[in-house]
Amino acid sequence: MRHWMEESGWLQGCIVKPEDVAHLLDLAGKSGLFADDVLLIVASGSCDVANSSDLVIEFSIARYVDKDPSFGNFCFNKNPRKLNCTLESLQGNKYVTLIAFEKICIIKDDIPEGILPNLEIQFTQDELNFYIDWLASRYKRPAFPTEFDRRIDAAWKKDKRKKAVSKVSNNLIGIYAKVYPDKEIADGENYFVDLLALVVPNLEDEDLKAINSITDKYKEALIEAKMNVGETKTVTEFQVSVGTLKQYKRFNLDELSYKNDDPLPPEISMN
Template identity: 25%
Template sequence: MSTEAPRKLHPWRQGSLVEPGLALEKGWVNSDETDALLFVATHDCDLQTAAEGAQFVELIKCIKLTTGRTSGKHVSGQHARILHIEQEIDSALLALSLDQTQKIVVKKEDLLDHAPKHILSDQNLRTFSRWLASRYSRSALPDSFEQRLKAAHTISPDKTDNKHADKVKKDRRLSNALLSVITELGNPIEGIYLTLEGKESIELKPEEPYSLGIAVVSHSKKGQSAQQQIGEATKLADKIKALFELSSWDKSVGSVIIKSCVPTTERDFSLYHAKRTLRWNYDYLSVNDDE
């Protein structure tokens, strides 16, 4: 029987904040990066193991958003590269932006003589962990489906007044319009989930339309009534549905028929539904066109 004393675990966990002074002292951030923070990205198991191959820790750099507000298109891990969160640090609620490409690797021993004072909240940590993993495990929609969204044009449902027809951007790309409403209304949304009626992995010919079903899922927040939660999801769902219904499609690429766009909450969106839909990562949508 072994009499070896159990190894003492250190306090560092995924989502721990490296104190700014330590990050500056070690040269992990530059002296002019006054708004930069570092969070631990390495998984807890790799942090605690003493294995020879786990002597390094991955840190991810984030910045404080000067606007003080998160963007709807970057919350809840919907964007594969950028994540926005609101996190309380030293009694101040900060809006932070993390970037998957802004990672550094440091020696684990350089952290072990110190202890973290802050760690991401439970909800932020769950989102952070899922977002890190999604970089390599995203659900892939058919290329022909994504191409249809980029080729289609729509009219904003707020600008259909015939008296001001000259102000209507009739050639606005559907992909851009979708990204705009998600940016505007996406902050309270946990995720947007899609179904293509069994054709989620099938490349259709241009003459074959995709049938699209959407579920817009809102966060279940403490102190917020079910009516308030479903109301926030309804606003976004209604705008998304209207954009699809007002779209004109490029026949050479193909069309999408929206069958449903349903608002719901985390509490009502079951595991059964999650397994049968694709979480929509809409980072491929671009606002850089000549609309």
Template identity: 20%
Template sequence: MADTDRKFSWRQGDALPDEAAKALNLQHPENPGATVVVVISHDCDLTAVAEKEPESEIIVGRRIDKLGGDSYGKTARRLHIEYQTAEGPVALELMATCKRPIGKPVLFETDPRRDMWLDGRGAVILQRWLAARYHRAAFPEAFEDRLRAAHISGKRILLKKLENILAVGGDHIRGLLFDLDDGKDVERDSPEDLYQLGIMVLYDSLRDEPTAAAAATKAAEELEKLFDAAFHSHDTGWQNICLKYCDPISDSAITVAEREMLKQWRLEHMSVQDDPPQPMITD
């Protein structure tokens, strides 16, 4: 096949054949035998002439046993995603820090592997995860500080417990949507100056919905207990953060208006002050 034909055969999300990855010394640093190299450049960039777009971008990923808490792009730095094969789904882990450039002439010397592919839904998840690096919701520093500093039984373990709750329902829960102070960005001062928080536990309606709904309901109940233990006492009531509600909701039930009003809480728990300013997308 001519190189001009090969460039039109590559699509975002395609994987390199194992032989090509080995020949290019593209091996996962922790688990070389499980390496899967994924092309992440947009389709338009892949087909653009090399004089204008001389390089494409890849991620050196790896196969994992199953999806975990990083599915559905809940973490901007790491993605667990399912690829399809003739034998059934295969779970991969992609790290944003493992991105590398690859020259188009080198890439177009081979064809994408055909024994492993993304379905349409997987392609959308990959696209959203790639965009999320530059489109993360930012929360007030005081709010994040209160989450980090929260004590449960004398230990600062709220964030770890929150992460564990999501990990249990990882392949069913798409994310946590925060309704914080009705969208107002306020830096609050005293413990009595409460952040008013509502949480929606968004679950996948297309993949075993009864099980997903049960997982989201359990996660919501655990989150209510967690926030009560961290921020509420019989003597003082709510301090720092008041959890108004925590409800499971199907991704097929949430409205566009609701989704636009809410901010997704990602597992890295970062705000814009933790990273250098990055360009933002608006869609």
């Protein structure tokens, strides 16, 4: 059985009208959070909103902010704990910030029937995709052992890695590593690492050389970090099996793909 909220146009990413925010916060027992700069955004998946057997609906708590020079630091899903977004409204662009743990849950049947989403302010499709992937990244994102991260960061800082990868990101789907052992190790122990670069098909030799130069830099950094580096491959997603890819974890540089509209890695694009 479908819930009335579906017929009223409620989907993931819909925004609550200002006149309804206070009442919904009260239903969630969070009336103390009400302020003029607060808005509520549907965080539940659209299918969950529509399904009557899913009894609750979840909302992200967002706040209007000014767009200052630091605003972009939290765009494009760069940070799993905070997201800055641009919304389109009849009065022009509006800017909001969200914190991952700031959410409320409400029993759907407690919401007054017929309440409608705010159509005067909305996500663009790209910004909605950032928001949905940001919600998912809170629970699912590639994670190497902390000691592995510490060692490679000491040899090649993450900001410098991002800068290097950004030069080839339009042809690069992701850089992956198979790490053994996949756990924390003591100072006197070493990791064994295989590298894999996943690229778009039909690249020119010059483009492949540029990508291979990046994987060579990764290899050099790993060796400098006293790791044992084995096989290094550059392949398209059609040249590697799902079974093989599952043995690897991806260096998380998603914001480059979002920012530049570059190809997304399989764990995102296949959702």
